[in-house]
Structure formats: structure tokens, C-alpha cells
Amino acid sequence: MTATALWSRRVGRVAVVDITWGPAFVVVALVSAFVGLVLGAGDDLRRWLVPALTALWGLRLAWHIRGRAGSGEEDPRYAELLGDGGFRVAVRKVFLVQGVAVWLISLPVQASGVTEVWSWWLVGLGVLVWALGMVFEVVGDAQLAAYRAEPRDARPPVMDRGLWAWTRHPNYFGDACVWWGLWIAGALASGWLPGLLTVVAPLAMTHFIRNVTGARLLERTMSQRPGWDAYAARTAYFFPRPPRRRVG
Template sequence: MDTTPALIVSLLVGLGCVLAVMTATALRARRLGIVAVVDVAWGAGFVVVTLVTALVASAADAADWHRWLVLAMVAVWGGRLAWHVRSRALGAHGGKEDPRYEEMLGGSLAEVGIGTAVRRVFLVQGVAQWFVSIPVAVGAVLALEHTWVLALGVLVWALGLTFETVGDRQLDTYMSRPRDERPPVMDQGLWGWTRHPNYFGDACVWWGLWLAAAASTGWVVALATVLCPVAMTLFLRNVTGAKLLEKKMSQRDGWDEYAARVPMFFPRPPRS
């Protein structure tokens, strides 16, 4: 049976979902004057894409259950992430723009205008979101072939979710302490294994989801979509994630010593 039409439909539906989410987010950003609300749409947008593509696929093949498992995985990850970053995007900076986005825009949203924000932030993140979501959109319309690959994907996803959730919780605990009662650099728990456990966990989540999708796509399509988790990993490590954050963090006392003994991204046991 030729599945090409179904694959094309699923990809176009996913693209439409991303367009709708980013358009709504840009309107919200203009109203609030804060581009950082796009961080909330990052996790939530993946949930929307996976939900809608699963519903569209189920109209043709309601019996294949694995797409609902993948949806649950994306929903748990994306829902938690959206809820977590909401307080940071809208509250932690006291209603002010996240410095990362001010650097991207070359000023505040009021200074550069919503058009610049759309080109430099919303369009870029929208394209990235659609590209990264391709494996789950493709996997939603194909029948499960390799249960063991699906199980492996769930394990990798669970590892990533643990790193991300625990890392965020440890950082929140650290930030809740008075500034004069906490060390200048967070180096406890998972932060002693990697300087960015949340970003590493995020990358693992999408490698797990790629494996879960590969369980239904067959190896040819799986290899064709492997660039999606690769792009997510590079995005988290080298673009808007770890590398950008370290520009600010490297100015703190004790950072050089911390960076010398703790790896930037891939974790390893703490060194003395």
C-alpha cells in the first residue's frame, strides 16, 4: 500500500499546526511586549503537532496504538516544559525581556518592532519546530514494525525527561536561596555531571522520540529523518541553548574552575 499521500498530508498538517501556534504566539508577544513567550510555545507547539497528526492518522487507521503512546510521551515532556518556562518567561524577569532575546533582536521588542521579532525569532523557531517534529508526524501514519525499537525509544526518552526535570528542579532550589547564601555557580547534583543537564535531557527526549517513530517507519525513512534529532541537539548545544547561556554564565566568579572539571553537554561522573 502506497503511504506517500498520507505522509505528505501528515507533514502539511504539522506545518499548519506550527504556523498557527507561532502566529498566535507572535500576537501574544506583541500584546505583552515580551518575545520570551515563544519559550512557552516551544513545548506546547510539539504537543499540538503530535496530537493533530495522530488524530488525522487515526481517521484512516484507528487500530495502531503506538501513535497514542508517542503522543503521551510528547504531551508529558511538552506540557511540563511549557509549564516550567511559563513562570520564567512571564515572571522571573519581572515582565522584562529575556536577555537572550534582546541580544538576538538587537534591542527590546518595542525598539525593533514585531516584524523583526517574527523574522529573527518566530520564523526561525517555527521552522526548527516543524523540522524536528517530522519523525513523529511521519511515524503517526505508519504501522508499528519493531516493538523493541519502540521500547528503546521510551527508555531514552525517560532518561532525557529525568535529566531535564531533575536538573530544572535542582536549579530552582538553588535560585530560591538568597544570593549571598548560595555559591556563585550551581555545581551540585546533575549540575556536577554536566553544565546543562536540562538541555542534554531535552536532546535525549528527541532521540527517544525519533527511535519511537523509527519503530514504525522502517530503517529507510528512519535514516532519512535522523537529521531531525541531530538538528535539535545542535540547536540546544550551539545556538539558543547552552552556548548562548554560557556567554552570560562565564562572567561569574568560579566559572572557569567549574567549566574545567564539568563537561559542557554530555555528562560524566564528577571530578575533584
Template structure:
């Protein structure tokens, strides 16, 4: 990456910060109106898509990079982000209550936590995370691919991630549609027999794939500089608001202890007998 390209990357990062800040400000107002923090889940994927689209337009105006990879990266982010936002829209807005994970994260229900704390711990944190995680995409928008085969490898990892996430979400939705009286206490079939969180694992794969296609394919320096992006996303999915919080909430449910003992939390492996 030349000095000019690094300078152009700075403009893209600034653009991403503005887009993320506007998106999270609107989402915070929406949250206050509904008295529900979980609406940020709907905005999460949509904000990534908005950052990618606006970044793609700005990068095109700056004139750097390869057009084919630029719009490939934008398309990958938009497909992932829009699917995720649409899926979570139905779940979040149709539930009538907040996600218990956020109550645990904030230390209480929405009405018992200062709004400033909610903004800082949720909306500011996630807005900054969107920009950090988007760095490989932003780099890929203003640079040419040094290794086309790495772009292909990244797309392959992205596909694995989308499949895990979409199929896992569909299997969970089908499980929840069953009457409580007749469904098993724990979903332990399909991808959920291979990992306790196939949707979170898929999410992580999507962003490791985008790191390969956008960061690493631009050169080793770009790959190292953007490495925090997939690490931050994986940290969010496993520690901050994902797998560990969900596991903590599920402990005590009938059948969970044996399911937890035989099924890995994150990385999939073949089902193991009890």
C-alpha cells in the same frame, strides 16, 4: 512505507505546518503585547504537543499505522511538552524581564529591534523547527512499527531525557530560591556537577528517543529520512538558543571559570575534582 503512506505523511506535515503557524502567530502577538521574546519558550513545548495531538487525530482518520504506537507517541510528546510549558510559564511570566539570550540572538533589547526581525529570527524559525523536529513522530503516526524492541529502546531513552530535564530544572529552581547572599555563585551540585546543562541534554535525549520510537522503528528508510529531526533539536539546544549562549552570558561570574573547566558542556560524565 508504501506510497500511500508517504502521501498520508504529506498531509500530516501540512497539518503540522498549519498548527505550528497558528501557534507561533498567537505567540508573536502575545510577545508584542508583553514586549518580551521569551514567551516563545512557553509556546515551544505546547506547540509540539498540539502538533502531536492534531496529527494523531488526522492519522486516525486516515486509517494508517498502529493505534497503540500512535497514541503512545502522542502521549510521550504531550507529557514532555506540557511539563516544559508549565515549568517555563512560571519562570518566564514571573521574571518581569526578557531572557538575555534572546537579546544577544537579536542584537539588542526588544524595543530596539524591528518586530519583523523578531518574527523572522524567532517565531518563523521556531515554527519551522517544530515541524522538522516532529517528523519522526509524524512518521510513526501513519506507519506500523517494524521493530517493537526499537520502540521500547526509544521509550527508555525518552525516560532518561525526561528525568534529566525535570530533575535538572527542579535543582535549578531550588538553587534560585536560596537567598543570593548565602547561595554559591554557581550551581555545581546534583546533575549540574555532571553537565553544565542537564536540562538541555535531557531535552535532546527526549527527541533522540522519539526518533528511535517513531522513525527508526518504522524501518531504516524512515529512520534515515527523519534523522535531521534530532540533529536539528540538538543543534538548537547546543548552538542556537541553548548551551553556548548561556555559557557566554555566564562567563565572568565568580566561580564559573573553574566550573567550566571541570564540567562538560553537554554530555554528562562523573564529577571531576578541581
């Protein structure tokens, strides 16, 4: 986050932190794996499995948002957060906060590097939950990109196809699944105590992307679009379900 803050100051955009958010977890995962290796702790297979899963998620996310966050004007979310404050305000309100968040949310990844596997079937279950999350993220983002590529007068005002017909936020739901999967595979699979001590990580991730910085914040803007009320009435907010029948 220190390196990101310096990059942000050079380019004049705080939004570059969105690009380094995913890779920051990759760094934590690799450091944790090497710490376990040096200490002779943990299981060799899972020591590298969890960083590999983390890297697939984090680097894909960085690649996906690189254009939006790395060029153009400042993201309105950060502009509103910072107000008239300068670089020092950005350090305090953005980079420091996100650094602490990376440490907190990555607790299961840290645990995976230095603890022994208690249950391999829980490792497998965690990988399946992670994979479900990745499908929702990748497919949801691809469907949204295809929608945006259509001419404005040929597409509905609100994206309501594919996964977007089952949940208004398939990418955020996928994000939550990824971190519940990493918690299951990286911490709960080591026993109930590591699982209990680190469950705050997926809980915090789910809470923030659902109720604070992710879906809730996005809906403030999206709710102004024509057709949004009807779409919201038939489509689940976060957890997927079959869409309700259209009325009228």
C-alpha cells in the same frame, strides 16, 4: 506561531514564544495522530503513545518557564536579536523561524502517526531514552530551583551539585535525549527508511541546544561568575561524566 505572535504583540514580549514552544509540538503530535486515524494508517497503540510522551515533555516545559517568559522585561536574548526592530522583525526572526523549526524537529512525531511499527523493542528503547531525558530535565530543574532558593551568601557562586556536577547543562542534555527517544520510538521503529529520512530532527535539536541557542549562549553569561573556570575544568560540558577531582 501565528497565535503566539499576536499574543506577543499584545503583551509586548517576544519571550512568550518560549512558553508555546513545547505545546506547539503537542499540537503537531495530535494532528498527526488524527491524520493517521482518518487514513487508517499506522499502529493504534503507538499512534497515541508518542503524542502522550510529547505532551508530557511539552506541557511540563511550558509550565516550568511560564513565569520567566510571560512576565517582566524582555528576555535579553531576544532583545539583542531584535535590536531596534519592531513586530515585523520579530515575525521574521523569531516566530517564522521557530515555526519552521517545530515542523522540522517534529518529523519523527509526524511519522509515528502514519507508519506501521516494524520493531516494538525499538519503541521500548525509545521510551527508555525519552525517560532518561525527562529525568535529567526534571531533576536538573528542581536542583537548580533549590539552589536559587538558598540565600546568596550561603550558596556557592556556581551550581555544582547533583546532576550539575556531572554536566554543566543537564536540562539541555535531557532535551536532546527526549528527542532522540522520540526519533527511535516514532520513526526508527518503523524501519530504516523512516528513521533515515527523519534523523535530521534529533540531530538539529541536539546541535542547536548544544552549540547555538542553548548551552553555548548560556555559557557566555555564566562564564563571568566567580568560580566558573574551576567548575568548567572539572565538569563535562554537555554529555555527563563523573566530575574530575578538584585541584587545589
